[in-house]
Amino acid sequence: MEAYFKTEGLSVGYNGRTLIDDINIALEEGKILTLIGPNGAGKSTILKTVTKQLEKIGGSVYIGGCELYSMQPKMLAQNMAVVLTERIRPELMTCAEVVAMGRYPYTNMFGKLTREDEKAVNDALAMVHALELAGQDFMTLSDGQRQRIMLARAICQEPKILVLDEPTAYLDIRYKVELLEILQELARTKKATIVMSLHEIDLALKASDFIICVGDSKITAFGTPEDVVKEMSIEKLYGMETGSFRKWFPHLLSDYE
Amino acid sequence: MAETIETKKIGSAARFIAVMIFLAALFVVAIILNINSGSVSVGRGDIASMLLKGTKYGFLNAVTGGNYSDELGSVVRASTESQIIFSIRLPRMILAAVLGGALSVSGYLLQVFFRNPIAGPFVLGISSGAKMIVGITMIFLAPFIGSLSSITIIFAAFLGSVLVTGIVLVFAQNVKSMSMLLVIGIMVGYICNAVTDFCINFAADHDVVNLKNWSMGSFSGADWGFVEAALLMCIPGFLCALLLSKPISAYSLGEGYARSMGIRVKPFRVILILLSSLLSACVTALAGPISFVGIAVPHITRSLLKSSKPIFVIPGSFLCGAVFCMLCDLIARTLFAPTELTIGTVTAFFGAPIVIYMMIKRRRLQEG
Numbered sequence: 339m340e341a342y343f344k345t346e347g348l349s350v351g352y353n354g355r356t357l358i359d360d361i362n363i364a365l366e367e368g369k370i371l372t373l374i375g376p377n378g379a380g381k382s383t384i385l386k387t388v389t390k391q392l393e394k395i396g397g398s399v400y401i402g403g404c405e406l407y408s409m410q411p412k413m414l415a416q417n418m419a420v421v422l423t424e425r426i427r428p429e430l431m432t433c434a435e436v437v438a439m440g441r442y443p444y445t446n447m448f449g450k451l452t453r454e455d456e457k458a459v460n461d462a463l464a465m466v467h468a469l470e471l472a473g474q475d476f477m478t479l480s481d482g483q484r485q486r487i488m489l490a491r492a493i494c495q496e497p498k499i500l501v502l503d504e505p506t507a508y509l510d511i512r513y514k515v516e517l518l519e520i521l522q523e524l525a526r527t528k529k530a531t532i533v534m535s536l537h538e539i540d541l542a543l544k545a546s547d548f549i550i551c552v553g554d555s556k557i558t559a560f561g562t563p564e565d566v567v568k569e570m571s572i573e574k575l576y577g578m579e580t581g582s583f584r585k586w587f588p589h590l591l592s593d594y595e
Numbered sequence: 596m597a598e599t600i601e602t603k604k605i606g607s608a609a610r611f612i613a614v615m616i617f618l619a620a621l622f623v624v625a626i627i628l629n630i631n632s633g634s635v636s637v638g639r640g641d642i643a644s645m646l647l648k649g650t651k652y653g654f655l656n657a658v659t660g661g662n663y664s665d666e667l668g669s670v671v672r673a674s675t676e677s678q679i680i681f682s683i684r685l686p687r688m689i690l691a692a693v694l695g696g697a698l699s700v701s702g703y704l705l706q707v708f709f710r711n712p713i714a715g716p717f718v719l720g721i722s723s724g725a726k727m728i729v730g731i732t733m734i735f736l737a738p739f740i741g742s743l744s745s746i747t748i749i750f751a752a753f754l755g756s757v758l759v760t761g762i763v764l765v766f767a768q769n770v771k772s773m774s775m776l777l778v779i780g781i782m783v784g785y786i787c788n789a790v791t792d793f794c795i796n797f798a799a800d801h802d803v804v805n806l807k808n809w810s811m812g813s814f815s816g817a818d819w820g821f822v823e824a825a826l827l828m829c830i831p832g833f834l835c836a837l838l839l840s841k842p843i844s845a846y847s848l849g850e851g852y853a854r855s856m857g858i859r860v861k862p863f864r865v866i867l868i869l870l871s872s873l874l875s876a877c878v879t880a881l882a883g884p885i886s887f888v889g890i891a892v893p894h895i896t897r898s899l900l901k902s903s904k905p906i907f908v909i910p911g912s913f914l915c916g917a918v919f920c921m922l923c924d925l926i927a928r929t930l931f932a933p934t935e936l937t938i939g940t941v942t943a944f945f946g947a948p949i950v951i952y953m954m955i956k957r958r959r960l961q962e963g
Contacts, residue, residue, distance in 0.1 A: 389855060390854070391851055391854060391855070410857075411854075411857040411858070411859055412857040414857065415855065415856050415857035416857075418855070419855065420851070420852070422851045422852065422855075424849050424851050424852075426849050426852065428847050428848060428903070429712075429897070430897060430903040431847070431902075439845055439848055439852070439856065440856075442841070442856040442857065443856060443857050445841070447838070447841060448840065448841055448906060449840070449841035449844060449906070
């Protein structure tokens with residue numbers, strides 16, 4: 339099957355200085371890919387580059403066969419949605435209004451919502467189990483609720499690929515699990531391709547179809563969770579003593595043995 | 596649950612209409628008060644019939660391109676009272692309304708740009724920059740250009756606005772904090788004022804008489820030429836702002852999200868800042884620097900609307916700013932008549948407490 343999301347020899351970095359180069363990823367439609375690695379290794383840099391928040395240094399990124407940098411902004415917006423780490427502080431906006439922003443690439447020049455748009459907003463809120471928050475002021479929500487609304491906004495954009503930068507940060511375990519379940523459902527039912535970064539390795543291994551290890555200015559491993567665990571990639575990635583990951587998370591390994 | 600979103604939407608739209616009707620009613624009251632008050636009292640009935648005739652011929656004259664100028668002239672020159680109404684009070688009132696609206700929209704655009712509710716053309720030093728360049732033009736260039744048309748002054752003010760905005764922007768890229776941005780704006784404003792004062796000190800008296808009056812900020816110099824210039828600049832500016840309301844709403848979620856929704860962020864920011872500068876330059880050129888309207892009015896409007904949807908807030912701010920400036924100008928010219936207050940005195944008196952209140956409320960929100 340043809341890969342929906344693909345990078346070829348991609349190099350990323352800031353201000354023209356390469357941080358990580360030769361990134362080659364191929365991901366089929368409806369699969370979940372998670373980037374793991376130590377802080378500051380460059381997970382965010384990669385995600386920002388493939389979402390065009392940051393200029394690439396070299397190489398190419400393909401979304402559904404189109405080169406990212408040759409796509410019109412509007413067309414890209416209709417194919418890709420994001421959940422960023424930057425915290426938004428909209429004044430006097432209800433959750434429904436924040437979610438409805440996801441309709442931006444589809445509405446007319448004054449942003450008028452049609453019936454279909456309203457249905458999409460409603461469906462997205464239902465999908466993240468936040469219908470009861472629709473009329474509430476966004477600023478009054480807890481972190482967990484805000485993150486769900488931001489996810490609903492992205493879903494409402496009807497993306498074929500969804501990119502999330504540490505979507506589970508600041509959330510307690512209940513919301514972390516809930517969020518990952520919603521993502522799995524999206525991948526399964528809507529065939530959405532999902533690329534994200536996570537800090538929690540245990541959750542990443544459970545939730546993803548593929549794992550990329552980003553460490554020390556290079557991609558150290560790319561494969562299924564099983565491959566990554568078996569090859570001791572995680573211990574290498576975080577510079578842990580051989581066997582220490584096995585010692586602390588034996589259950590994760592027993593799944594594959 | 597579909598009803599919830601629906602009712603909410605109708606709710607905010609209904610509220611918008613209610614607020615606009617309320618502001619329109621205040622607008623009518625402000626018109627009546629402004630036309631009726633002054634050192635010469637004119638009978639109500641006379642005013643009504645004068646206005647009716649004046650509007651009729653003024654409209655016909657404008658539409659036909661000057662065919663009715665004789666009739667219009669005879670209505671205006673009919674009596675001292677009619678001259679006062681048509682040549683002094685009416686243009687002054689319209690100027691206050693248009694410029695008040697423009698200033699509010701300009702402030703609103705700056706607040707969007709800096710993502711900061713305290714931003715405004717006056718606090719960021721933009722008005723002072725406009726004043727500086729206009730001052731230099733009046734003192735040093737007037738002898739070469741001859742008489743200065745209002746368009747020349749608007750252009751000079753625009754140059755000054757863009758200059759200061761540019762300086763503030765350069766600093767703003769390095770400092771992200773809101774208070775630092777304001778400090779920079781205020782300091783740049785002081786430097787511009789110092790340069791202006793310096794120029795005034797060394798200029799010949801007859802060059803600076805106008806400048807001194809103008810730099811205090813007042814609508815007293817209003818004539819129909821000013822009104823025409825204001826309408827020509829501000830109405831298109833206002834419409835452009837309205838056309839930007841969709842990207843503005845997305846921009847309120849932050850630059851990253853705006854970009855991900857298909858906005859070309861860089862050109863959008865350039866348009867935003869140029870439009871805001873143009874509007875505030877127009878105000879500064881025609882009425883001098885006016886404080887606090889740009890901050891206070893958008894805030895009042897948002898609070899009235901209980902929404903920050905740009906498509907509602909932009910027209911709301913324009914109308915609210917028009918009413919605010921008309922009433923402030925009324926107070927400025929009648930409270931201690933025949934002595935006239937500068938418009939800045941009045942707007943600061945009402946605007947500054949609102950700004951203080953906003954700062955405290957936001958602080959509480961951030962801590963709580």
